[in-house]
Amino acid sequence: MVELFIILLLISLNGLFALSELAIASARQTRLKALASENRPGARRALALAANPGRFLSAVQIGITLISIVNGAYSGETFGKDTGELLAAAGIPHNIAEPIGYGAVLLLVTYVSVIVGELVPKSVALRNPEIIACAVAPFMAEFARLAGPVVWFLDTSTKLIFRAMGQPTGRAVRVTEEELHTLIAEAETAGVIEEGERKAAIGTIIVGVCLDCLAIICDGLFHAVFLAKQIGEVE
Numbered sequence: 001m002v003e004l005f006i007i008l009l010l011i012s013l014n015g016l017f018a019l020s021e022l023a024i025a026s027a028r029q030t031r032l033k034a035l036a037s038e039n040r041p042g043a044r045r046a047l048a049l050a051a052n053p054g055r056f057l058s059a060v061q062i063g064i065t066l067i068s069i070v071n072g073a074y075s076g077e078t079f080g081k082d083t084g085e086l087l088a089a090a091g092i093p094h095n096i097a098e099p100i101g102y103g104a105v106l107l108l109v110t111y112v113s114v115i116v117g118e119l120v121p122k123s124v125a126l127r128n129p130e131i132i133a134c135a136v137a138p139f140m141a142e143f144a145r146l147a148g149p150v151v152w153f154l155d156t157s158t159k160l161i162f163r164a165m166g167q168p169t170g171r172a173v174r175v176t177e178e179e180l181h182t183l184i185a186e187a188e189t190a191g192v193i194e195e196g197e198r199k200a201a202i203g204t205i206i207v208g209v210c211l212d213c214l215a216i217i218c219d220g221l222f223h224a225v226f227l228a229k230q231i232g233e234v235e
Contacts, residue, residue, distance in 0.1 A: 003074075003078045003079070006074065007071060007074065007075050007078075007109065010067050010070060010071040010074070011071065011109075011112060011113050011116050011117045012116070012117070013063070013067055014063075014064055014067045014068065014071070014113060014117035014118070015116055015117040015118070015120065015121040016121070016136070016139075017060050017063040017064050017067070018064070018117060018118050018121045018122055018125075019121035019122065019124060019125045019132065019136060020060065020125075020132075020133075020136040020137075020139070020140045021057070021060045021125075022121075022122045022125040022126065022129070023125040023129045023130075023132040023133040023136060024046055024049050024050055024056060024129075024133045024136070024137065024140070025050075025053065025057075026125070026126060026129045027046060027050060027129040027130045027133040028129075028130060029047065029050060031130045032046050032047050032050065032130055032133065032134075033047065035130060035134060040134050041134065041138075042133070042134035042135060042136075042137040042138050043134045043137075045134075045137035045138055045140075045141045046130075046133040046134050046137035048137075048141065049133075049137055049140060049141060049144075050133075054155040054158055054159060055144060055151055055152075055155045056140065056144065058144075058150075058151045058154035058155045058158070059140065059143055059144035059147055059151050060140070061154065062147050062150055062151065062154070063143060063147075068113070071109060071113065072106060072109065072110075075105055075106065075109045076102050076105055076106055079105045080098070080101050080102035080105045080106070081098065081101065081102075082101070083100075083101030083102070083104055083105055084097045084098035084099070084100065084101030084102065085097070085098075085101070086101070087100055087101055
């Protein structure tokens with residue numbers, strides 16, 4: 001019973017890393033900044049992790065890889081032999097019963113790991129990434145600190161490969177016209193801008209604005225929409 005609990009605990013830890021990875025990676029920085037301005041616990045740490053994705057993703061990969069190795073070895077060693085003996089008792093030749101037993105255990109553990117340790121946590125993370133990112137950020141920041149040397153080595157190796165490919169190593173912020181249209185529509189719905197102002201804003205987009213300006217506009221506009229929605233919920 002204790003062995004089964006350990007395996008489930010390892011799968012749950014894997015799920016925590018998967019949840020953290022997708023929540024922080026998909027969280028909008030504009031909303032994280034709004035939460036940080038409201039002194040939401042974990043928001044500033046989530047922003048710090050999102051600002052350095054290479055270091056954060058390296059920490060996540062270390063955790064997931066270690067858990068997968070330990071879980072596979074432990075589950076196979078703990079239940080593989082017993083399963084093989086059960087198959088041998090059922091009439092399967094002993095020389096093939098044991099390998100089948102180990103394989104069956106690893107297959108079952110892999111299946112549970114994919115469902116409970118990957119798909120379910122990632123689906124949960126997509127539903128409210130910013131709030132979840134704030135919740136998991138303190139743990140992930142501390143883990144990244146403890147695994148600092150290995151994280152640095154993996155992050156540096158990744159950046160070297162990007163440079164060799166001629167790709168930027170930083171996180172680029174791109175705002176498309178469709179995203180700005182959507183954001184302006186949300187602002188109108190929230191009462192931040194009037195209908196006439198929406199038409200003027202769309203006209204500005206058609207004329208053309210530099211990407212840096214669009215990013216600044218989106219940041220301020222999303223912050224205003226977020227605050228308007230918060231006020232609406234309070235009322």
